[in-house]
Amino acid sequence: MSVASSRRAVVTLPTDTQIQITREFDAPRHLVYRAWTEPELIRRWWSAERGDVTSIDVDLRVGGRWRYVMTAHGGFEVAFHGEYREIVPDERLVHTEVYEGAPDAPAVTSVTFSEQDGRTLVTMLVQHTSQEHRDMHLNSGMEDGLQDALRLLEEVAAGLE
């Protein structure tokens, strides 16, 4: 296991309706962009350690659709789909994103790839239409009702070690 693989994704909540994820990669951005957009490469990382990817469809053009499906270790299927809104190769992708378990809560995700000294900073900004949907996304799998506690939790937990 390399040092790099232990680096954490940094998740912040810039506003009540957004989630931002950032992470730096030790590779030039054209390679990060390839790994982000080519199905055979996406297949190798997107499931995390949570399951096995069963299907990756990418129609990489504005208005084109994407769909990722994995079978989680619990045996259930988890699927996401959306549509590409903006494509600037190696620089920026904007797409809609729907978790098929909660199809009424679509989000718009903007991914920016910025390179410095051969390293690439990836910034993903997930814009939801409401705080409820944002919290649902963040806490997917969380019990009903707990979502409301998020802000309080954050404030309080920020004061803990």
Added chain:
Amino acid sequence: MARAATTADAFNAVAEPRRRQILDVLHGGERPVNDLVVLLGLAQPQVSKHLRVLREVGLVEVRDEGRQRMYRLNGHPLKQIHDWVQGYEQTWTERFGRLDAVLAELSDEEDGNDVSGK
């Protein structure tokens, strides 16, 4: 305490909206029970019942001040929930760890190293 199984952890304690309201109020500072009754618009027995659940899981602490009982928030039990919320971050950390491996391979290919035999 016998029915503690349903309420004995912070997750269950904060799953109830009224109890979250109480925590919100106490997050602003220590309060006597009467303040909570007024602010929440609930009868005192109900407020007391919720406070008892919150005390059982350690989210609320109480001290006597003269004839009043003062309640205050103790955030530490919330940390386990906070840590759980970090699951989202953990998923992305795992994804990116795998992505690092993919990128290392792509970089090797680009440098002209033959990785096909691996």
